[in-house]
Amino acid sequence: MAVTLTVNERRQAVDAAPDTPLLYVLANDLALKGPRFGCGLAQCGSCSVLVDGVETRSCVTPVARVEGRRVTTLEGLAGYYAKLAKLEQAPALHPLQQAVIDEQAAQCGYCYNGMIVKGAELLARTPKPTDSQIRTAMNGHLCRCGTYPRVLAAIQRAAAMMAEARR
């Protein structure tokens, strides 16, 4: 059955049963490598995407439910940011992606899809988050390598970069 999706600003039709979790469509039909399988239970956040700007667990979200809505994955975050910040041209990376590199934050990096997607959602709503706001917002995202302190530093760095860009 055909479902029409808007993913990273591109409208495309895929052939999938309506109850198929969005994750499998993104990974298999659209060959995206940002959202990835972690638990299938909405417990860990590795499959996170933005749906109309809201962080959503794609592993438990039926694909039919996002028809007519805008899905943004890790791959589309820079464009999403450019639109929000009204930049003429999208940067190569979302500021948080750049900050993760600057902080050398990741280890295996598997959870960073969710970390970055959730962090981008936070930064869009709360441009200057406090330490405590970051901890609360990010608490649904797990990291097995123990890189939370560096994610925290990266979000703060990204906030500063974004504030700089607004000036």
Next chain:
Amino acid sequence: MSALTIPRREFLKAGGAMVIGFGVGGAAFAEQRTAVTGRVAAPGPPDQKFIDTWIAIHADNTATAYIGYAELGQGASTALLQIAAEELDLDMSQISSVRLDTHVTPNQGATVASAAIERGGPQIRAAAAEARQALLALASRRLGVPADRLTVSHGVVSVGGDGSRSVKYGDLLGDKPFEIALTGTAPQKAPSQYTIVGTRHPRLDLPDKVSGEYTYVQHVRLPGMLHARVVRPAGQGAYADGARIASLDESSIANIRSVRVVRRRDFLAVVSPNEWDAVRAAKQLKVTWEIPASLAGTAGLFDQMRSAKTTDSVIAEKGDVAAALGRATHVVRATFRGPYQGHMPFGPNCAVADVTPAGATVMCSTQSVYGTRDKVARVLGVPAVNVRVQYFEGAGTFGRSCYDDAAQAAAIVSKEVGAPVRVQFSRADEHGWDNFGPAHLADVKAGVDADGRIVAYEYDGWQHVWSTTETSEQLAFGTPAGESADGTSRNLNKVTLGSMYDIPNLRLNNHRVPGIDGYLKASNLRSPLDVSFAFASEQALDELAHMAGLDPLEFRRRNMSDPRWLAVLDAVSKAARWTPRSASARARSNVVSGRGIGLGTHMTSYGAAIADVRVDRSTGAVVATHLYGAIDAGLVVNPAAVENQISGQLVQAASRLLKEEVTFSKTNVTSLDWSSYPILRFAETPAVTAIVVQRVDQKSTGAGEEIMAAASAAIANAFFDATGVRLREYPLTPSRVTAALA
């Protein structure tokens, strides 16, 4: 230069087509073709006695290093290239490595025991140095100048830096083999000459990991590939008993028409071109399992271990412990318990296998491509050389999680259905069928004299060794449950247990519990057993400090003389601004804070940690607020990467000490997801301070697990400092804490 024939890996003429061993296509292989430019893949391992096995020089004046250690997120792929670039006098932008592959890369052993730099570094260094020497000999002939008058910079050989009398590596040997033996005799740089080793080079794998371009094993797709899920009981039972299918009703998934059931003995999987169909079918398939109630259950575990028929050995002994204890001023005798804990990689294991009559290719996130090759060959009943294993990074695994199990499962199903098959474990498969880090029970006796010097120390420890039979093989073929031999990481660790102190009378008694007699599957989990060892040992000694009325730091200094242990202790206490404390705070307020110290490592290196904790007496919640860790790992090739390792270990140690415990009933493991096996979450994360004690003059040793023990001990000691109460069993969960403080 003596010309030798290269037996295994043949070179193609420049511009020739790449030939892959087996006819498998797809994106993953497209990457492979470019990665091994100029070489024909052939069953390995390639002969380590040839420079060509390690280094290739390309016409564009770049180089490829063939490395047998895996990138696990620890930065090894960057640091090992730093070593190669350093000896070759290349810039980091001029060198790259290729995917680990049994048809391409050398067998340097498994990426375990934090050995990539310690054991792999010297091999890469020797090969690169000898490659440079060979290139200088070629340049000497080309330029008509003795080699000792030549210098190299960025792969350009010149006569003392004179650009008009120079030649590039690429022009000397571009894409042609060295064809000379690796003797290991080429001169290597002195550490004082290093310009790349010892620097904080950014990790090469990170840009793709944050952009979403990185190919994890979970992303591998082949043309015509089918998706499979294994179907198993929810949670393993006793290792030796496996699981038996009592009844199977295939009609229960008749409505999911794309799915085929694959059964071999008690191995069960569902396979479909559509992944979601496979997922649904795995849930819906009606199977009844027979699992005997042969586990003790979480509550009965330690009694079972203590009364087990053990195999006993003495790991270390000096002096007369009993006599010294009799003379001691203060004596501590205590029992400590550490639970089974899991690897639980954040992305469950996944493998893709393409089994054809000509041979098999398996892509997985193994820490040992050659080890996995043997295990896959076994379930396929073919010689190991007919199997090609390629490494794709998965989520951080920290030891042998289910990657070999997944690889075997994919191979079994692919052979059965005659198509490439991807097996993706579910969260419950991964949690429930992990090879857990074994539980540990310890009795510690120790004594100090009136001066606060440790005079006696005796440690009795019970644990079982590692399982060797993978679940897929056990279920599919009825292969009996095997166990590893005794040895390093499976017995008491004499490095972490007491070696940092000057103890005249010491004895370590190892009690090996029979792991095939009603226990869970087990294997190496980061810093194997050391978290439990240090939790027991460093708490017992801390207790002695308290009895002797000594500051825990002063007590340790008084009992140590090894300058490297003392240096990490000094480094961490300075960073944390330690001030003397001689007794626990014993504050009466509801929320109390404390600070503790701990020492420990794995087999090499030196680790010291300090923990600040906060305890809520009414809820029993323990939070590690700040953790400090210092490691001396000899010459640290990339201090930034090691700092990240220390930082991650501190957080993971907090998780293991405060949260993690595998639970099980008499029949099954019941820790099946992140809610039944909680780990430390973002909101509870400590601030961390990572300290690298750089020792340029010492050989590099491990840094990927060497602060786990110290950090865990520090947290436990900080809890005592905060509350005046010792917790002798971890994790320090709210229920355990409130019970202890009641």
